[in-house]
Amino acid sequence: MLTSCDVSSLVIDKLCDQATGRRAAVSCFYFDFAAQKEQSPTSMMGSLLKQVVSGLEEIPEGITQAYEDHQRVIDGRGLKLIDIVKMLQTTASEKPTFICIDALDECVAGYRVKVLDSVNQILQRSPGTRVFVTGRPQIQAEVEKRLSTRATVLHITPRRHDIIGYLHTRLGEDTKLGAMDDSLKADILKKIPEDVSEMYVEASTPE
Numbered sequence: 373m374l375t376s377c378d379v380s381s382l383v384i385d386k387l388c389d390q391a392t393g394r395r396a397a398v399s400c401f402y403f404d405f406a407a408q409k410e411q412s413p414t415s416m417m418g419s420l421l422k423q424v425v426s427g428l429e430e431i432p433e434g435i436t437q438a439y440e441d442h443q444r445v446i447d448g449r450g451l452k453l454i455d456i457v458k459m460l461q462t463t464a465s466e467k468p469t470f471i472c473i474d475a476l477d478e479c480v481a482g483y484r485v486k487v488l489d490s491v492n493q494i495l496q497r498s499p500g501t502r503v504f505v506t507g508r509p510q511i512q513a514e515v516e517k518r519l520s521t522r523a524t525v526l527h528i529t530p531r532r533h534d535i536i537g538y539l540h541t542r543l544g545e546d547t548k549l550g551a552m553d554d555s556l557k558a559d560i561l562k563k564i565p566e567d568v569s570e571m572y573v574e575a576s577t578p579e
Contacts, residue, residue, distance in 0.1 A: 380474035383504055387470045397463070399423035400472040403479045411479065413486035417456045420471060424463050435459050457490045465498035476507035476515070484511070488518035495519065536561060 380400065387398045399420040403411055425431055438455060451459075463469070471491065479487060495501055505515060509527070516523055539561055546552065 380472055380504070380506055384472050387472070391468075391470070394468070396468040396470065397424045397427050398470045398472070400474065402474040403476060405475075405478040408478070408480050408483075411483070413483050413490060414450070414453045414456065416479075416483075416487060417453060417460065417490055418451065421456050421460050421463070424460065424469060428463070432459075432462065434462065453486065453490065457493050460494050461497035464494055464501045469498065469501045470504070471501065472504045474506050476505050477511045478507075484514070485518070488515065492519050535564065539564060 380402070384398065384400050390396070391398050400423070401416050401419055403416075421435075425435060438451060438459065471494075473487070473491075476484060476487070491503055495503065503519070507515070512525060516525075543552070543557060543560070
């Protein structure tokens with residue numbers, strides 16, 4: 373059974389393989405519910421920028437200068453979101469760029485608005501950029517509304533027998549023998565498949 377992280381990892385691996393030797397950039401970010409406060413729009417977009425810049429043969433002078441200027445400010449204050457977005461617009465407009473965002477639904481709602489608006493600004497300035505997003509179905513309308521470009525949507529619904537097969541495999545890998553009796557195992561195999569429904573929707577800008 374594939375999770376959103378598995379799907380994103382497969383997509384990222386494929387993109388990285390295709391980007392090799394093609395002068396293209398691939399960047400990704402995985403949202404985590406347990407780290408919602410730390411994963412702000414600024415830190416998220418900053419992470420994408422670092423990944424894109426790390427793949428450049430030479431860092432643009434404007435980006436280097438911006439970092440140096442901010443380091444001179446009291447307490448070494450970091451770049452603002454608007455500055456990071458502008459830098460991503462510049463780098464993404466110079467070569468094909470792929471941005472992968474996993475589990476966007478686990479991003480704080482207020483943050484999510486800024487993330488999507490930032491991505492939309494990048495797409496408007498650099499139409500050659502492609503974005504791949506995973507998230508639960510409840511954010512689909514929000515993604516489509518805030519990304520001005522048409523999105524291709526794919527729904528993933530795990531099949532019951534796939535879930536049960538996956539659970540059997542994971543339970544069989546348990547190294548703590550005797551920690552689980554047959555009753556608990558039966559409850560797990562019954563309850564989890566019942567609670568799992570349609571999980572994720574992917575949206576990507578069209579080619």
